[in-house]
Amino acid sequence: MIAALLAERCTGCNACVEQCPTRVFEPGGPGGVPVIAAPDACQTCYLCELACPVDALWVNPDAHDATAPPLADLLASGQVGRVKRDHGWDAPLDAGQLDAYRLLGPLLGEGVEIADRHYHRLIAAR
Amino acid sequence: MSTAPLTLRADVLVIGGGMAAAWAALAAAEAGAAVIVVDKGAMGTSGVTATGGPGHWFVPPEGRAAALERQVARTQGLAEAAWMERVMDLTWRHLPTIAPWYPFGSDGQGGRYIQGVRGPEYMRALRRMCVGAGIAVLDHHPALELLADGDGAVVGARGLALGSGEDWEIRAGATILATGGCAFRSGLIGSHTQTGDGLLMAAEAGALLSGMEFSISWSLSPAWASTRTLPFTAARFFREDGSELAIPSLKAGHAHYQALGAALLQGTVLADLSAAPAGLPAVLRQIQPLTVAAFERRGIDLFRQRFPVRLFGEGTIRGTGGIALADADCGTGVPGLYAAGDAATRELVAGAISGGGAVNSAWALASGRIAGAAAAHYGAAKGGRAGPARALGKAGLRPRGSARPVATAPLQQTIEHAIHGLDRALWRRASTLAASLHELDEAWRAVADHGLAADPRGRVELRATAAMAATARWCTAAAAERRETRGIAVRTDLPATDPAQARRLLVGGLDKVWTRPAAPALRGLEAVL
Ligand SMILES: Cc1cc2nc3c(=O)[nH]c(=O)nc-3n(C[C@H](O)[C@H](O)[C@H](O)COP(=O)(O)OP(=O)(O)OC[C@H]3O[C@@H](n4cnc5c(N)ncnc54)[C@H](O)[C@@H]3O)c2cc1C
Numbered sequence: 001m002i003a004a005l006l007a008e009r010c011t012g013c014n015a016c017v018e019q020c021p022t023r024v025f026e027p028g029g030p031g032g033v034p035v036i037a038a039p040d041a042c043q044t045c046y047l048c049e050l051a052c053p054v055d056a057l058w059v060n061p062d063a064h065d066a067t068a069p070p071l072a073d074l075l076a077s078g079q080v081g082r083v084k085r086d087h088g089w090d091a092p093l094d095a096g097q098l099d100a101y102r103l104l105g106p107l108l109g110e111g112v113e114i115a116d117r118h119y120h121r122l123i124a125a126r
Numbered sequence: 127m128s129t130a131p132l133t134l135r136a137d138v139l140v141i142g143g144g145m146a147a148a149w150a151a152l153a154a155a156e157a158g159a160a161v162i163v164v165d166k167g168a169m170g171t172s173g174v175t176a177t178g179g180p181g182h183w184f185v186p187p188e189g190r191a192a193a194l195e196r197q198v199a200r201t202q203g204l205a206e207a208a209w210m211e212r213v214m215d216l217t218w219r220h221l222p223t224i225a226p227w228y229p230f231g232s233d234g235q236g237g238r239y240i241q242g243v244r245g246p247e248y249m250r251a252l253r254r255m256c257v258g259a260g261i262a263v264l265d266h267h268p269a270l271e272l273l274a275d276g277d278g279a280v281v282g283a284r285g286l287a288l289g290s291g292e293d294w295e296i297r298a299g300a301t302i303l304a305t306g307g308c309a310f311r312s313g314l315i316g317s318h319t320q321t322g323d324g325l326l327m328a329a330e331a332g333a334l335l336s337g338m339e340f341s342i343s344w345s346l347s348p349a350w351a352s353t354r355t356l357p358f359t360a361a362r363f364f365r366e367d368g369s370e371l372a373i374p375s376l377k378a379g380h381a382h383y384q385a386l387g388a389a390l391l392q393g394t395v396l397a398d399l400s401a402a403p404a405g406l407p408a409v410l411r412q413i414q415p416l417t418v419a420a421f422e423r424r425g426i427d428l429f430r431q432r433f434p435v436r437l438f439g440e441g442t443i444r445g446t447g448g449i450a451l452a453d454a455d456c457g458t459g460v461p462g463l464y465a466a467g468d469a470a471t472r473e474l475v476a477g478a479i480s481g482g483g484a485v486n487s488a489w490a491l492a493s494g495r496i497a498g499a500a501a502a503h504y505g506a507a508k509g510g511r512a513g514p515a516r517a518l519g520k521a522g523l524r525p526r527g528s529a530r531p532v533a534t535a536p537l538q539q540t541i542e543h544a545i546h547g548l549d550r551a552l553w554r555r556a557s558t559l560a561a562s563l564h565e566l567d568e569a570w571r572a573v574a575d576h577g578l579a580a581d582p583r584g585r586v587e588l589r590a591t592a593a594m595a596a597t598a599r600w601c602t603a604a605a606a607e608r609r610e611t612r613g614i615a616v617r618t619d620l621p622a623t624d625p626a627q628a629r630r631l632l633v634g635g636l637d638k639v640w641t642r643p644a645a646p647a648l649r650g651l652e653a654v655l
């Protein structure tokens with residue numbers, strides 16, 4: 001669940017307000033910083049983190065937990081802005097950010113085969 | 127409704143903001159129509175397309191005959207080869223056109239890998255294409271109800287703007303429902319805004335539903351949040367005391383989920399990914415950064431540490447049912463009303479099985495394009511007519527009895543359990559289906575008889591609750607009516623497949639739900655091919 005909006009970084013651009021799919025944020029908090037107005041509607045999709053141009057948002061991976069670590073710990077964790085960098089979100093379209101994507105299907109299938117062999121060994125042993 | 131809503135006109139109104147809506151809007155705009163898109167969320171981030179990674183059914187012409195043969199064999203008699211051909215053809219021709227806006231990666235052989243796309247980048251590209259084509263995109267503008275003229279033709283919709291709280295009315299020559307499937311607020315990744323609204327609106331206009339019994343599908347995820355499932359396919363499963371559970375692999379289909387469900391009903395189940403494919407850990411972050419974040423932010427090394435899991439229900443999203451199509455244009459049988467993507471039945475290409483994995487996204491693209499082109503043709507002739515119109519919304523907007531506040535959260539829990547409760551969903555049988563139907567009828571009546579909300583969010587949420595209740599009733603009634611096991615509609619009390627029931631089931635009705643077998647083929651398809 002959305003858990004932190006770092007007011008000291010926020011420029012008040014309202015990209016999160018506009019792009020959150022469940023309209024969690026509303027504009028017009030103190031200093032132009034948006035308000036987390038409807039946290040219960042948050043679907044833990046991290047897409048506001050991709051939208052924010054200055055890495056001012058942090059989503060707690062627990063869908064029911066809106067708490068965040070103390071700011072210093074959060075920043076030290078390296079997780080603020082991490083998913084945007086991992087996506088290559090702001091990189092040029094030809095930067096190769098999806099060069100591994102073709103492996104998704106084969107790896108998924110390989111996993112199923114591994115699980116299948118393991119299951120048959122397991123029941124044979126029992 | 128307030129007295130003077132914001133009023134707009136278009137040739138084509140598209141309701142929804144996922145891939146089906148985008149492809150529909152693009153096709154309509156290419157055909158010369160003035161197009162407005164209204165999304166309950168924001169086009170680009172809302173919908174399961176945006177959080178997923180749709181691998182499309184992307185088959186070169188020389189591979190089509192074989193692909194067709196394989197898919198026909200899988201779909202258990204309920205799909206149609208002619209639709210499959212159309213869907214493969216449109217997907218093959220149009221998916222590559224996103225290239226100027228999408229960072230296609232390498233295919234490892236010097237070319238581009240096209241068939242699988244990552245959700246956030248895909249929807250960002252589609253949004254940019256829509257805006258570039260002059261399509262008006264209204265985010266956070268949920269539609270609440272359709273409008274019809276004196277002949278029953280749909281002439282637009284009404285809804286509200288979440289930002290301002292104001293009502294809107296859009297008059298359109300043709301309207302396309304691309305509102306996605308319905309996961310009944312199970313927590314499935316990206317599914318919060320897909321609450322079956324389009325299905326309810328279609329039914330109020332006189333359309334039918336089809337394939338609603340094929341509404342069972344699951345995502346295995348960490349217990350704390352639904353993620354995508356790539357890392358979990360090789361999982362081994364354990365109890366907290368370290369004893370291993372024998373769970374048949376995903377190849378076993380329903381039996382895999384039944385074994386997991388049985389274990390989950392008894393207590394905590396831990397997944398162990400230490401046997402994952404050797405090549406996976408190094409590339410998972412590049413493929414699915416958000417899946418990695420779900421673990422890393424909790425300080426869990428997902429390939430080394432065991433973690434608790436849950437099954438997240440997918441309802442009609444990777445199930446198959448939706449609005450029945452009456453013709454080869456993705457028309458619903460109601461003049462002026464079209465359906466595309468997960469909002470429509472995908473039986474025509476997926477039959478009795480899940481379309482997840484390739485067919486659903488190809489369907490969303492192709493049905494979007496088909497509906498968009500047809501709606502442009504029809505809508506341009508009709509224009510955004512300003513004549514008298516009736517608002518069709520009932521449950522959640524206009525109570526039959528005394529209006530009073532209705533608490534939506536407990537109703538939503540009841541609805542979700544009736545569909546996704548492990549005991550109900552994994553061991554479907556006449557007695558549990560009857561129990562679910564009874565609970566769902568009560569939930570429906572609570573909203574339809576009394577529900578009225580004043581504030582904007584409350585209105586959207588109440589209407590969503592009505593739509594989920596309606597959708598759940600159609601799913602359950604169809605599951606009760608299909609007296610056999612076919613594809614993903616598994617009945618514990620009727621485990622055999624009955625050749626006499628190799629036909630689609632239509633379901634409809636609001637206050638009273640009914641079912642009937644569908645005629646075998648759709649009108650007009652031969653003429654199109
Ligand atoms: C985890 C996951 C993985 C998947 N992987 C694959 C795959 O690999 N291959 C494949 O083929 N398929 C896959 N699928 C299925 C595929 O993603 C869908 O079939 C496809 O994305 C559906 O697109 P859509 O536009 O119909 O729906 P969505 O993308 O869900 O969009 C629905 C839209 O409707 C809007 N809406 C809802 N109600 C209203 C309203 N009242 N007013 C206005 N707007 C409204 C929503 O806000 C949303 O924008 C997957 C699904 C999931 C959940």
Ligand code: SF4
Pocket residue numbers: 001002019020021022023024025041042043044045046047048049059
């Ligand atoms: S995680 Fe998703 S739903 Fe939650 S606030 Fe961010 S964008 Fe909105």
Ligand code: SF4
Pocket residue numbers: 005009010011012013014015016017033034051052053054055056057
């Ligand atoms: S997107 Fe980031 S910078 Fe912009 S308003 Fe939101 S938090 Fe502030």
